Amino acid sequence: MGRYGMLENIVSHSLEVAKVALFISIELNKKGQSIDLDLVEAASLLHDLAKTECLKTRDDHAQTGSQLLKGMGYEKVGDVVAHHIWLGKEGDPSSVSEEEIVNYADKRVMHDRIVSLEERFSDLRTRYGSNPTAMDYLGRLQKEIYGIENKIFFILQIDPHDLQHL
Numbered sequence: 001m002g003r004y005g006m007l008e009n010i011v012s013h014s015l016e017v018a019k020v021a022l023f024i025s026i027e028l029n030k031k032g033q034s035i036d037l038d039l040v041e042a043a044s045l046l047h048d049l050a051k052t053e054c055l056k057t058r059d060d061h062a063q064t065g066s067q068l069l070k071g072m073g074y075e076k077v078g079d080v081v082a083h084h085i086w087l088g089k090e091g092d093p094s095s096v097s098e099e100e101i102v103n104y105a106d107k108r109v110m111h112d113r114i115v116s117l118e119e120r121f122s123d124l125r126t127r128y129g130s131n132p133t134a135m136d137y138l139g140r141l142q143k144e145i146y147g148i149e150n151k152i153f154f155i156l157q158i159d160p161h162d163l164q165h166l
């Protein structure tokens with residue numbers, strides 16, 4: 001984080017995402033899943049590694065971050081980071097992946113605060129909603145993330161809103 005000059009607010013966001021992602025992973029493992037906790041923690045902390053730089057270059061920060069990490073030899077962490085915005089693939093209906101967890105946890109943390117998907121997406125719509133292409137993209141993103149939420153919380157048997165009290 002220090003080496004890539006991550007902005008303070010992005011560091012705080014990443015710490016909160018790691019907290020949510022680890023909580024979900026530990027609870028899922030209690031229900032028989034086999035989530036790699038070290039991978040989830042590293043990818044959560046580093047998912048926005050390239051974001052500060054990409055704010056200037058306007059490059060895709062998920063892909064740039066992924067490539068940086070892979071270049072350092074962190075192949076698996078790089079794979080999870082690559083999919084943290086848009087998963088873009090069908091997951092296994094009965095098991096949850098590290099990629100799905102980091103992707104989901106990122107959507108539940110707005111800045112450094114845990115919020116519902118509804119709140120997070122309404123904020124995104126306010127910020128990007130004037131652009132029809134962005135609206136269409138947000139619609140697809142929302143569909144994908146609710147699928148992940150349903151799968152995780154069906155296994156956990158708790159309410160997604162309970163995360164707000166972490």
Ligand SMILES: [Fe+2]
Nearest residue numbers: 047048051084
């Ligand atoms: Fe990100």
